[in-house]
């Protein structure tokens with residue numbers, strides 16, 4: 625499926641680029657800009673960003689270690705009360 629019609633990027637290319645980045649450096653922060661650069665293309669209108677990022681996140685979920693997943697949704701005593709009286 626074409627994700628970015630301006631640059632002609634497919635979801636397979638995005639998934640392959642994210643997997644390649646994670647394989648070459650597991651600690652790297654993958655951003656849409658890095659994916660565009662890895663594919664040798666440039667964004668134009670930006671209309672694809674939400675779908676582009678959703679595809680990246682979907683691919684990243686499969687490569688993030690299980691103990692690091694869903695950290696934002698985890699509630700702790702401190703985050704519930706936020707230290708306020």
Ligand code: FES
Pocket residue numbers: 627628629630631666667668669670671672673
């Ligand atoms: S559709 Fe991706 S930059 Fe225009």
